[in-house]
Amino acid sequence: MSMSHSQLTRRNLLATAAGAALTVPMINRAWAQDPTDINMLAWYGHAEPDIVAEFEAQNNVKFVPKYYAGGDNMLALIAQSPPGTYDIILSDAEFVQQLNAAGYIEELDASLFPFDDFWPEYQSFPGHWTGDRLWSVMVRFGLLGVSYNTDILSSDEASSYNAYWNSKVAGKVGHFDWHLPSLGQISLLNGNRDPSPFDIGEDAWQAVQEKTLSLKPQVGGYFDYGGTFSSLKNGEMLAMCGIGDWITGVLQKDGAPVASVIPEEGGIQWTESYSIGKGSTKQEIANKFIQYMLSPGGQVRSIQMAAYPGLSPTKSGWQAIQDANPAEAERSGLIEGHDQSPRKLLAEKRLFLRDIPRQQTLEDWNDFWSEYKTA
Amino acid sequence: MARKPSIYPYFWRAPLLIWQGLFFVGPLILMVAMSFWLVRNYRMEPDFVLANWERMLTRDYFWSAYQVTFLRASIAAALASLFAFPASYALAFLVSETTRRWAIFFLIVPFFTSYLVRVYAWQVLLAESGPVNAVIGFVGLGPFTMLNSGFGAMVGYLTLIMPLVVILQTFSLAAIDRNLIEAAWNLGASPRRTLVRVIVPAAKVGLILGAVFAFILSFGDFVSPFYLGGSKPPTLSILIIDTTKSGQQWPRAAVVAVMMILTLFTVAFAAVGAAYRRNA
Known part of the structure; x- marks a missing residue:
């Protein structure tokens, strides 16, 4: 009786979880086990409930963000912490090469990510690959x-x-x-x-x-x-x-x-991408989170991120925002052939x-x- | 027989010394040392090089920022002292003891709220579409640009220092021996002469201390020049932020900070010296 009551409560909470900051601790409390902490280094907003609440609830994890302001600041924070401090790192694309050169990030398994779903322009982003080795995955841009x-x-x-x-x-x-x-x-x-x-x-x-x-x-x-x-x-x-x-x-x-x-x-164009911190012990769940952010649902969240909006590099992301919020798709040009479409601007x-x-x-x-x- | 030295006074002095040692002298030494360190790959490495000093002190933008900061802090101290004096005079001599106590209380109240919050309030008030311009608009003037200017920054400085200056001035004026003033009257001095020759010299210490505090607080302030002055032009405190943001150059920022501390020491010592010097 009391079990079903608590499940009902959880289900109710899950329904309203997305975007509701206060519900996050309650969801976690409903789990039998304590959630696993994932340390994220990112620009402000990337570990806020509108982005991560659903993923946290589904996977019994908790993001612990350290927010930085600017690439220099990011590099310094990593340089001053022991390896393995950050599990997942969101970085501006122009700084990925420096992250890689300094040995701060792990190599990624390209087969885990839906590169077929990327628009061709964004598939092999400069600095993210060395030869066919992948170091970082583009997740949004503006x-x-x-x-x-x-x-x-x-x-x-x-x-x-x-x-x-x-x-x-x-x-x-x-x-x-x-x-x-x-x-x-x-x-x-x-x-x-x-x-x-x-x-x-x-x-x-x-x-x-x-x-x-x-x-x-x-x-x-x-x-x-x-x-x-x-x-x-x-x-x-x-x-x-x-x-x-x-x-x-x-x-x-x-x-x-x-x-x-x-x-x-x-x-x-500014570009943000996810990498996995060197020595992280939570690479599996970090990979899963990157996959989540690249999924149509994750892309819709990213496009409409409360802190600051970003565009989607994936075909399914464009389709998803057109379905979920046509006005936003129109406003941000995420429609093929649109006058302000980023692909068109790039081609021109x-x-x-x-x-x-x-x-x-x-x-x-x-x-x-x-x-x-x-x- | 020699008196046995007592440890009693040292015991009571110890907390202050320990506190100052841990939280003032220690960090200060570290900062001076850091100004000789090097940054490699965004990481600070202890070293002893003069490169940071040479670099910062040969930049025109450092000296421009220095001039602006010094000038603004001097103006703020002068304006605060001038504006505060009539109020302090009235509180010290013209009102009842009860009124003075209430006034002092209300001068302390602003410190209940964070200075940053008060500065944000000024952002709203001083905006071109804000209430101050609306009032000025009634008489057919304006709108004036008050934010993101030297004027805006000055409003912020005065918000920070004015209550303190009034309090310090009031206490020093109220402490003047009334017999001196009566004597001046009895000897036929005019009110103006009494003010200039008796009251101001007698309250000199408090007046100078008020101005020095005003200078110190304005000189190091980051909030007003940034949020009301629009970093236009940057002051030394803004330059420190810029320097740490760009390439994590904490050692170069330490150079700026050490220069600021040297300036403040010089000003403070000169002022205290002037305050306690006996008139010839």
Whole structure:
């Protein structure tokens, strides 16, 4: 009697589990055994209930997240911890090579993951493979372009990075306070497309610096994650350099008059992928979680992640979001032939992968960023 | 016969010494040492190199940030002292003892809430679409850009330091021997002359300490220049954050921190020296 009562309670809870943070401890309590902890190193949001609650309940595990802010920060956290501290690591794709070079991640078994289901463009992502050895699996990505206040700028006006110099946004252009995306965008505006805005020679780098400095009179501030949100939302900033839908998508849900477009000069793609930490004793369940995140259901969660939305690299993910939330599929262009479809942008060579500087050091770019901020 | 030295005073002093040793002197030594370390592959390695010092002290952006920080903290200290003085004067001389006690209580109340929370409140108030601009709009002015500017940062600094400055000034003014003021009156000094020649010199220690605290708190503050000043331009505390974020350069950040501490020591010693110097 009491058993069936408790099962009923559990079933009820399971039904509402997804997205309901408070239910997680209760589900766990209902299990006879204590759940296994899985240590995750990730950007904020990836171990929150809207993403992991269902998986936790199904597998009797509990994610213990350590959130970082930026690739440098991530590398430092791993470097300072003993091997095996992190079971699963979500990293920006441009840092996977460094993770691998430093021996921080385990080799993965490619046969475990549905690469057939990936769109061809994303099957062999640079840096994730060395020859046919797999080190990391792409799970989501997003696009950086011009983010703007739709009451002030039209989408036509925003469709070039020159929008940042528009007199209508004088003193109201914000920067997401990280040099890579902002300088990458200016580099694109300067026409550095071949091979990439991050692979530029000394003259082009000089020109990027000069162009960036000419933006200074328009700049209203430099913001962290929270500051970027609030300054766009309250209209304090009217255009934001270095971000994209991962911020404006969340604000749009809140009804703020903001949007992001991929301008004619091209956009920048950020990519997030999962790796398994070196020496992890929970590789089996970590693999299972990566499979879960790549499943249609996992992709729908990722696309609509509460902390920040991301796009799906899989065919079934596109289909699943079209079925589950057609409006979101339309908004984010996850429909074949859609005008803002990331595959179309990629085919038209209007998208470039965010990267670390190839001909200068990260330090050079950092230094210039500090100079720019004090200029 | 020599007196047997007593361990009694040392016993009572020990907790303070241990506390300061563990949580101030220890970390300070570590930080100074760290400024000579190296970072390899995002990992700090103990070393003794001057590279961090050479690098930071030859960057223009370090000195720009230094100037901005010093100037802003000086202005904040001066403004806070000026604005606080009439209020402190009134509390010390013009109101009843009961009113003064209540006033002091209400000056302490702001410390009940986190400074960060109060700064977030200013973000709402000072926004272009916020209430302050709405009021200014009634008389047909504005809207003014107050956030993400030096003005915004200054509002934040004053939020942080003003109550403390008023409290320190009030206590020092209230402690002045009234006989001195009466004597000045009896000898025919005008109110202004009494203020300048008697009251201010007698309260000098408290006035200077108030300004020094204001300077120290503003100089090291991160919250106001970041959340109300929009990092435009960055101050030294923001530069520390930037430096640690980029390539985990804690040793270079330690250089900035050591420079800040040296500055604060210099200012504090100079000010305390001035406060307790006997007038010729």
